[in-house]
Amino acid sequence: MMTDEYIAGIVDGEGSFTLQISERKWKDGRTGIGLNPRVQIGFKYNTNEEVVLKEIQKRLRGGKIYFVNNGKSNAAIVFWTTNVADTIRFCEMLIPHLLIKKRQAKMLLESCKLIKTKIEGRAGTFLQKGTKFYSKDDYYKLVEISTTMNEGLQIQRWRNAKGRNKDYYLDIVDRMYDEVS
Secondary structure (H helix, E strand, O other), rough: OOOHHHHHHHHHHHHEEEEEEEEEEEOOOEEEEEEEEEEEEEOOOOHHHHHHHHHHHHHHHOOOOEEEOOOOOEEEEEEEOOOOHHHHHHHHHOOOOOOOOOOHHHHHHHHHHHHHHHHHOEEEEEOOOOOOOOOHHHHHHHHHHHHOOOHHHHHHHHHHHHHOOOHHHHHHHHHHHHHHO
16 A cells, blocks of 8 residues: 555655636626646556556545546556545645645645635636625635746746736636626
């Protein structure tokens, strides 16, 4: 059986902690903000890595394993948490043992606890304008966590290229609240 320390080592090397925020628009004109907290571990696919990820999934008693580009030379296998409760449980299990990504895990755990106190459900829950789940300050805090959790050069380049920086997400929150007022 894998120990928490061993799993933390794998996550330090091959994992990531993310809080994805996205704007959602429905056909009937409603808008909202999607929150998707996730711990993810990915490898180039081979059967040894599949066994490792299945053991992690078993230890966590949750999450899902996905195959990307299956059958191709760049095939990958990825584990990720699929709901807020699993993400909280995994972060709490890992934090005492992480060396490199402890800060990111703590930030994701903080955001998950805020999300969980407001709404139950899977990761990726969409919160609609006009709902009273979050104050504007709560949204601002979640945007702050999301945009500062991973600050590497690669993610900064992606955000700049896509225009998905902190101001972009704060504008979404402001628009959502302006429409309600």
